[in-house]
Amino acid sequence: MTAVEIEAVPAVGAATRVRFHPLRIRPSDDDPDSVVVGRPDVGEFVELPAIGARAVELLDAGVPVGAAEERIAADHDVDLDLVDLVLALRDAGLVAEVDGRPSGAGHREDRPHLPRLRARHVRWLFGPAAKVAYLALVAATLATVVRRPELLPSYRDFFWTDYVGLAVLVNTALFSVTAVLHEFSHLVAARSLGAPARIRFATRLHHLVLETDVTAIWSVPRRYRYRVYLSGLLWDFAVVCAALMVMAYAPPHPLVEGLLSAVVLVIVMSMALQLHVYMRTDCYFVLLDLLRCRNLFQDGFAYARHVLRRCLHAALPGRVAASTGDPSAVLPPHERRAVRIYAVAVVLGSAVALSSFLVFGVPIVVHGAIQAGSAVLAGATGGSLLAAVDGAVVLVVEGTLQAIFLVTFYRRHSRRRRAGAAAAP
Secondary structure (H helix, E strand, C coil): CCHHHHHHCCCCCCCCCEEECCCEEEECCCCCCEEEEEECCCCEEEEEEHHHHHHHHHHHCCCCHHHHHHHHHHHHCCCCCHHHHHHHHHHCCCEEEECCEECCCCCCCCCCCCCCCCHHHHHHHHCHHHHHHHHHHHHHHHHHHHHCHHHCCCHHHHCCCCCHHHHHHHHHHHHHHHHHHHHHHHHHHHHHCCCCCEEEEEEECCEEEEEEECHHHHHCCHHHHHHHHHHHHHHHHHHHHHHHHHHHHCCCCHHHHHHHHHHHHHHHHHHHHCCCCCCCCHHHHHHHHHCCCCCHHHHHHHHHHHHHHHHHHHHCCCCCCCCCCCHHHHCCHHHHHHHHHHHHHHHHHHHHHHHHHHHHHHHHHHHHHHHHHHHHHHHHCCCCHHHHHHHHHHHHHHHHHHHHHHHHHHHHHHHHHHHHHHHCC
């Protein structure tokens, strides 16, 4: 860090005046003596003692740090070190200015998608009438499937045409559309609560996925956050029900029926993926709030690394350093128990998923690519032109998906490495 950079960060003292970014303050879900303070626009939140909200109010009104400390001591008989509080809030990106100068805390602000979409535009989608209509659709579909079980999806529905490449291309397009609508439902649910959201590519183990950044919903109480977590699955289930009802009572052209069956299959497969709570899926976030945990995924991984290092140190004391301590020890008892159990799920689930991918997924992709490449080469030397085109489609679709995965993986992890390097002393 250069001297110029040090001078660019304003010092904080008793005479300092602070201005915050627009903040949202609400009572904590778990501690009646605490409040959650944060910026929904960037998804940064901290939990403070309730008196901290009064401190933020005084400071944001222009009261100097020292004077705010004296007023809180006189009114509440509490001694607070507001210099440390301001520094912590500045590091969290909540402070806009210190003595009229930019705070020096660099937090990237990603523009939310569809910023003009307001809560009043979409709140009705989660009202009583919409819930009744949804339940009626689900009930009618269940009754229909009981009478006609042949409507349930089968792996055969993937191959609605004899041309595998065409089936892969169209099914990938259908999956992409349904994935976008799934994430859009999360965005709409978040916007119904007044929270911004942004859709982006991400990776989970070996999966390329779309995800919606809804960190801003920490500004609303827990009971409302379940709406955002579950909206994608509920939308998927509604689409499945609607497609089954069309096939049951308004039989379309065989080609359209085949495409509807493929839609049902790809959606059911994606819904099953959401149950894998050892990754940061929709159901993981439901579990996170049900267990009253703050960061189950990272805490679980940290505990698993601690246990692994401890075991390796016991087996190889001269080659592996001892663990610096149990990271779960600082957590509240209920959270500590949840994290330790979840760590087992993370390790086992990730191991099984990656092993299955290496044993089955990679050979299938490689074999398919070889067959497709052989068909293309055969077509170029006088073989079947249709088979060559079919093989080329497979190569283009799978190659594009793998390229997007690699680019997304590199960008996400390189950004984390840069953030870690910036945070290092």
